[in-house]
Amino acid sequence: MIVYEYPFNERIRTLLRLEDLYEKFSFFLQQDHPYQHHVALSLIFEMLEVAGRADLKSDLLQELERQKQTLLGFRSNPNVATDMLNAIIEDINRINAALMACQGKSGQNIRENEWLMSIRGRTIIPGGACEFDLPSYYAWQNNSAEQRRADIAHWFAPLVPLFEAISMALRLLRESGNTTKMLAQAGSYQQMLQGKVYQMIRLRLDANLGAIPEISANKYMLWVRFMSQDGTLKPRAFESEVPFELTLCNF
Template sequence: MIVYEYPFNERIRTMLRLEDLHERFGFFVQQESPLQHHIALSTIFEMLEVAGRADLKSDLLQELERQKQTLLGFKSNPNVAPDMLDAILQEIDRISTALMATQGKTGQHIRENEWLMSIRGRTIIPGGACEFDLPSYYAWQQHPAEQRFADIVGWFAPLAPLFDAISIVLRLLRETGSSVKIDAQNGSYQQMLQGKSYQMLRLIIDEQLAAIPEISANKYMLWVRFTTQGGDLKPKAYEGDVPFELTLCNF
């Protein structure tokens, strides 16, 4: 099964992009090749570009507090497992405390590092990080993999509380809503949302169908049009019905 997610607003779109970058970073930083560590470091620079919104930290803190108050309301519910509820509340408190403790603008420690900023400036240029452009960076790439790993993890560390907050907010969001099984007639599906506000859509489809959803939505209407790919990978309209699961998520 393949899961497709579609954000309904800019805040969730930013979080999903940062989550995707974090997954990429997590993969490449664990590798040993200098080329793979170059991608990990470049990904940190991309994170700074996406996370540049000044209100992202405050948005996350407000959302964590709102989720905490909502979860506290379940304390008296006999159908809720108290151990699991307490564990989530403790996790929210820990992440909120760590995020509040971060100082300055997101990634300020990197912006104040002239060496890293020189690398960032050259990586914008295609092929701009060659050894003749950045000999000191090339020398660093010759260090043992363990040392490079420790350096990159150290540069990322001040960003970790932000990504912990994004992770739990998206996790809680994905757990809202209930899945509905739907058949898209002739590869198309429309649903009126009647002005109700949602944060994110999740669509699950069998990969063997080779159907690719193209999603557009606003607070009034949802439209999913399925396409498929031929040998040239150019998308074309899917012929036939497409069964899938749909979840509309909202706090």
């Protein structure tokens, strides 16, 4: 099964972009080759660009606090697993405290590192990070994999609370919706949303169908058109029925 997600607003779009970059960064950081660590470092620079919004930290703090207050209201419900609920609330408290302790703009420690900024300036140029452009960077790449990994983890450490907050916010959002089984007729599905505001759509379908959803939505209507790809990967309309699962998520 493949899960496709579609954000309704720029705030959720930013969180999903950062989550995607962090997952790629975590993968490449655990590898050993200098080229793979170069990708990990480049991904940190991309994260800084996406996380450049000054209000991202405050947005996350406010949203997690709001979710905590909502969860606290469930404590008196006998049908709720108290231990699980308390664990989530504890996690939110820990993440909020760590995020509040972060001073300055996200990634400020990296922006103040002249050596890293010199690498960042060259990596945006195609082929600009060659050994003759950045001999000190080339020397660093010849360190052991363990040393390079430790350096990158050290540079990234001040960003960890931000990404823990992003992970928690998206987890709560994904778990907020009810999943319904749907069927698209002739490769197309429409649903009126009647002005109700959602934050994100999650669409799950069997990978063996070969159907690819193209999603467009606003507060009034959701429209999913399913496409397929031929041998040249050129998209074309999928004209058969497509069973799928739909989750409308909202904080």
